[in-house]
Amino acid sequence: MWITSRQTYRPTIGFGGICLNCPRCNAPVQEGASFCASCGASLGPPPDHTSPPGRKRSGGKVLVAALAVLIVAFVAVAAIGSVLQNNGVDSGTNAPSGDDDSGVPKGATSDRIDDIVLSGSGDAVTERFELKSSVAIFHMTYEGDSNFIVWLLTSAGERVDLLSNEIGSYSGSTLIGVSGSVIGASEGEHYLEIKSSGPWEVLVEQPIVSSATPVPLTLTGRGDDVPEPFQISDGPVRFDISHQGSSNFIVSLYDSEGHYIDMLANEIGSYSGSATVSTGGGIFATTPGVHYLDVKADGDWSIEISKM
Structure with missing residues (x-):
């Protein structure tokens, strides 16, 4: 009598490879047979044992994951290099520009402290300004008909020198040595006391010259x-x-x-x-x-x- 219901046969593993047995009578059957020759039972297709049970991993997905890891590593290395460069660490890829921190090209024979510009009209006492060691050159202009008198004073109010004592409009320059000696000024804060009847301007230049x-x-x-x-x-x-x-x-x-x-x-x-x-x-x-x-x-x- 034929059995119409399909049953799955199970293989057994032996020394010669995979041996097939009928799930009903356990009789050996030929690989690929549809029915058992002993009892006539219907045999289902053999299961796939080429991979272990569980979810298979796609080869394409593995490749994408590997590329993602490489991209993340590259971005991390680039970020670390940028931080080191911004912190002043020379990675060896940037050659020196030839200029120092002040912007003056190397080999220049002179430099200067930032100029100080003071201006006003009439009698005035200026704000304080800093004199550095070396020389200070005062460039002065004045438009008026009366006296133009300019005194240089220390921060303590002591008079250092008379920079100008003219009548009428004036344009000229004078030098003050900032050496701390008897003649001249010392380093530190100073201010100007000005007597005038019109607008005036004083530019303080402090050059640093190594050759001339x-x-x-x-x-x-x-x-x-x-x-x-x-x-x-x-x-x-x-x-x-x-x-x-x-x-x-x-x-x-x-x-x-x-x-x-x-x-x-x-x-x-x-x-x-x-x-x-x-x-x-x-x-x-x-x-x-x-x-x-x-x-x-x-x-x-x-x-x-x-x-x-």
């Missing part, structure tokens, strides 16, 4: 001025000076650190003469290096500087 045009050279100008710095080498230096005017004519020599060296001229009216300065050091002598002239005049002047 060497002598010989000739400097010319008109009125109160601080001409360009110059370089003195070993040996005595000669100054040939002339002035065309009717008022005071004073020429003072300073070194780059703001030390007062000597007064080269102090006359009233027109003048023509010479002076010399030694570079051997000591009183009224200097040392090789950068120097400045502070000129007080009311007319045209000329200063020829040469080595002796």
